Amino acid sequence: MKNNEYKSYAALFKALGDETRLKIFKMLSVGERCACHLLDDFAISQSTLSYHMKILCDCGLVNGRRDGIWMRYTINGETLALLQEFLNHIEPESTVIDINCCNWNP
Amino acid sequence: MKNNEYKSYAALFKALGDETRLKIFKMLSVGERCACHLLDDFAISQSTLSYHMKILCDCGLVNGRRDGIWMRYTINGETLALLQEFLNHIEPESTVIDINCCNWNP
């Protein structure tokens, strides 16, 4: 994994690191949803919702499409798969000791 | 999933939403590592590393143990598994249309 790719993955985690956005993302997992209905589910203003949707879309986790006067949002499965893969590839080897650490003497 | 659990999961995502912390977490996946060696790998001050380790430990993603004058860190596999499970359970149903949305007329 190239070094600067961490920045991209960090952006994905950060996007989901806000409670409101995480709930929105989870809601989208059951299917396409329009902004007006998302707005009904949260005690936030319309401009704030738009701000959060922009963050989710900009990082690639969510796709938005215009349908007349409405915006309809869906999860971008490819980006989600990338993130799942990244996380699933982390397997903690808790038994491995850092034998090179400082003056480690077993 | 209870409503307030989103706050906990958001905290986990947020913890990994910083490039430095994400790299640290990935490094720990190969085994236990002490703070002094982590410090060598980043161009940050000792106090900043301590700040990041506190965030990773507080949310439960990382365990720290004192070993003499050193702190040795490992990934908390249980919390990681929870996060993996959360993310893996999100399966985008892109074909599902929000038929209840506004005045949808197919």
Added chain:
DNA sequence: TTTGCATATCGATAACTGTCAATGTGTTTA
């Protein structure tokens, strides 16, 4: 083409974040 609706953008603002240097705390060794 004017009006009305849904959404995006802008400007302001309070709160939070990441960073450092300085200092405090806990542990080991001389």
Added chain:
DNA sequence: TAAACACATTGACAGTTATCGATATGCAAA
């Protein structure tokens, strides 16, 4: 016990973030 070392905490500060109200933009129906 004193000194040295590793790490944590504190205070300060610049940058970022989440939020809102107001305004702009884009679309559709009248």
